[in-house]
Amino acid sequence: MSLLSRDLSRIITLLYPCFIFCLFNNVVVTFSTTEFDFGTLTLSSLKLIGDAHMNNGSVRLTRDLTVPYSGSGKVFYSQPVRFREPGTHSPTSFSTFFSFSISNLNPSSIGAGLAFVISPDDDTLGSAGGSLGLLDDKGLAMGFVAVEFDTLMDVEFKDINGNHVGLDLNSMVSTQVGDLSAVNIDLKSGDLVNCWIEYDGLTRVFNISVSYSNLKPKDPILSFSLDLDQYVNDFMYVGFSGSTQGSTEIHNIDWWSFSSSFESNSGSVPTSSPPPPTTNLMNPTANSVKSPPPSLAPSGSDSIASTTQKSSKSSSCHNQLCKQGPGAVAGVVTASAFFLAIFAGVLIWFFSKKYKNVKKSESFASEVIRMPKEFSYRELKSATKCFNANRIIGHGAFGTVYKGILPENGDIVAVKRCSHNSQGKNEFLSELSIIGTLRHRNLVRLQGWCHEKGEILLVYDLMPNGSLDKALFEARIPLPWPYRRKILLGVASALAYLHQECENQVIHRDIKTSNIMLDEGFNARLGDFGLARQVEHDKSPDATVAAGTMGYLAPEYLLTGRATEKTDVFSYGAVVLEVASGRRPIEKDVNSGVGAKGGGVCSNLVEWVWSLHREGRLLTAADARLEGQFDEGEMRRVLLVGLACSQPDPLARPTMRNVVQMLVGETEVPIVPRTKPSMSFSTSHLLLSLQDSVSDCNGMITISTSSSENDFNGIDHLV
Template sequence: MDVEFDDFNGNHVGLDLNSMVSSQVGDLGALDIDLKSGDLVNSWVEYDASSGIFNISVSYSTLKPKEPMLSFPLDLDHYVNDFMYVGFSGSTQGSTEVHSIEWWSFSSSFNSTSPPPPTATLMNPTANIVKSKPPSLAPSDSHLSKSSSSSSCHNQLCKQGPGAVAGVVTAGAFVLALFAGALIWVYSKKFKHVKKSEFFPSEIIKMPKEFRYKELKAATRCFDANRIIGHGAFGTVYKGILSDNGDIVAVKRCSHTSQGKNEFLSELSIIGTLRHRNLVRLQGWCHEKGEILLVYDLMPNGSLDKALFEARTPLPWAHRQKILLGVASALAYLHQECDHQVIHRDVKTSNIMLDEGFNAKLGDFGLARQIEHDKSPDATVAAGTMGYLAPEYLQTGRATEKTDVFSFGAVVLEVASGRRPIERNANAAAKVGANGNLVEWVWSLRREGRLLAAADARLEGNFNEGEMRRVLLVGLACSHPDPLARPTMRGVVQILVGEAQVPIVPKAKPSMSFSTSHLLLSLQDTVSDCNDMINFFSSSSENSHIGPDLV
């Protein structure tokens, strides 16, 4: 839901025509459909050019409802061309979500007196392997008109003759074949990765201890819901008590999905080799009975976000400074002191744990990636939590140490101000302004010369103003829109301990910019990926009949 686009709720269907403001809107709540339920939702979009009626139907069922949810007159000639691209997109506001298309098809028909009416149908090749039955297709007007001796042509392309229609069908078949080749390439890469992953645990079995499933099941009382202490990336965290020595541990139970398994292997391979006083220590792991479990030291004081926002008493300023220094030290170790550089990709207060002495322990490496020093990272889908993600990461999908620095800057401002990076509460957002964005709000205070107004009011002035100013300036420096202007984490550590001066922070927030080299690198990667897919398809066509069969 976005009030800027006049959305009346967060559970609706809207038709946008050359505008972000919907011209037609339907409330899904009236059909007892919830888009956030996680259940599969089927939709049908139909347009009849002869009557000029546009119908939209939505249902949990695979059978199309008798009555459409929305039905209204519309002349699409004003909005579509003879040749256009059709695609899908998804977005989210607060955090990482998964939007997937389980099944899709596209069909069109052209009425003509002679020759017989041709039809064009496109369908995704994976439709026959989805878990659920594909939804029923809407009746095609071409089927209804087969017995009719006369019909009319309502399409600009049809009026140009059968040759134009045949051209569209041929082009559509080529696009479908190209799409199939790309799919085969992607799945072959994924299959190879999975095959390697099956043997991955045996390679790292000597690193952390391997626990028995029976032992961890007993430690968590059969994974009792009352033992849940948190939710990490792709898993739930339980409190456990080991029977052999009485140690209290945190047991992370990974989600039963291929993505959850991949994140487990990533986390195990990375954190199993790391040793630093400000990283959560991995005690061991378990992979039995279809379960994937990670065992960590339990932190008595929980996570930093709970200490900031749920504790009865405010976190003292001295503790906050020590925590920030600890996190900065951990990131400096990951970025510059490991054999392979580690990009965490999910630095936030809920992933920073606190031991009995309120020392920071950075955890949850489910999204982390290892790369060689001085090597360019691969572009991926941006992952993490809004408010902590660097603007260039959202733009290019390329995570670097400087994207981690931006996330740390958001954490610094959150700790100093006692406010969340993105305020969801209406009253809190009104106080912050800048659309509830913490980084933008602190930049505005810097421009107005009132930087110390960002300090957490719950501290009641119990802090050194010079220290608070230095911390806030470090947060702004790390949150600089230009990644090249952000300091390194080693430099941040030196600033926090007083060994280096705070970098010059401009009065007003600079405009966001990307260097030409970054943009060219992203473009080269995109072109390279496309060329790889086209080359693969060409070679496959020469050696097999995959392409012609699909066409």
């Protein structure tokens, strides 16, 4: 028997008793009860909006920043909850328990706060500041019932202080307010605070209790009557909202449980409890253990494990069915048999599809080295919000890069989605097979990969400070000189590893500032190996299709198509001059330098620095935005290293290991001639014509070449 047949047989055997039970007990499911908690929710059961994100299993509503910031975020349970009984408009009874903390890296900065929210929609994000993300930019309410925990005394909203709890009904002016100082709660302390909110649909009583302890206080801080029917629809969403107002306040939801039921109208109120006391006692200041973060199950299942739907019928329905005679029984049996046949068909289709995908994935995996982890397409689609355009953070060689939040653990990653063509797949295979074997502190770390549904995806660590080109040209504050030196040294170290320390030499072929990423400490991480090639050490490379970006390409590479470690060295030299001067390798309309005549003429950075060196004015190339805040000896050394790497003759260029030694001062920079040496190729004039003909000075080019140095087959411009 095949594996598929055995699985189907096993599943049908397990489900058959359940089917028979449902058949003869005539089970009818109603949606009167909803129960869930952080311990059993899947991440797909939570909807994160705005600045909200996962952090070590808990939910943070606002960003983790060390500088003042104004922003807002929300998290909702993804399924709507019934709040009114059909036909009667009787409101549900509900109970919720949650643990939260509010901390501030700069206690003197202004806060804002957070709120438990009942909302008619789960898509709208309100503005930052005192509105807690509940009002739009015009200060208009979007319809909500909220219990706020406010750390900002806002006169506009008639707040009593900056440490209170209040009930908000479609307005930030609270109808009920409690001073948390009266129960010795300080929202800004950073300690874990526990809250119980209960509403009885029969008595219309609303209770709010707050404590540091895991035990609910005997008396609530607020207790009042509320006709919830006036403020809710039949179905509403439940969750949390938080905001900051020019502050570094962090809002963390560590635990959440919720229960609702219409059964309270017959005498019982649903309860929503803290986690088990043996492991989940709340407040560390109360000699107890902090509650665990939400245990998020893998997103491979769409089921909400903790949502229960209770029956409104008893087992006596079996007797009623029998009393209706054999005709009714035959009808039910026929319908049930039909249902079982459909169910079996669906199972067969599902498992055949599943095994087909597994086989396809294994076939693909045989083409590459097994990576640290193989992600599912569903995980990465969820992580990037269906590859939302708002999540795009860059474009690499033959692919687009998205910011993603992994459902399994909340880690923030960069997901590279490769182009849907044969070339894109080839580049993907190349990148995966090469970088998967590399380990260096100055290389972007690959977390894993995915190949499903015709998609090929790579998952990397996300670099919080973006790419080097953005830090150089788009940041409001110029990148300081010490950071620039550290970055150049890091890239040199990475290239020395690739060229001379790997088992097989790796030629990157696309060294440029946009492929150099910066981590949280502004350390360089070289990435995007889509164009990289592996060769055996000391083996002459074959001529291929030359590819790269104008201004970074070595002249011999343009002419021969042969990529060597020396072509990488030339590209690195262009990066060095770019970082030191604050100018791109190819620029339009530069007022000083070779060929700067306006009208869109492209100026070559390497040529310009050579001309300054010839005139004895090398330091003039230093970035004017640094305002002289650098050591002149270091700057001169770095510029000379850049020129040494940019020598037209590849044999005159240093190795990357020598470059590292030069940058740290272990060896002197070789003498760089004042006048740029002429090219040794007889076709040098073709290179000049090529550079003058580039229509997009910063575009990527691909040049098809033969093994003959003098034979150009064509040129394509790729933006």
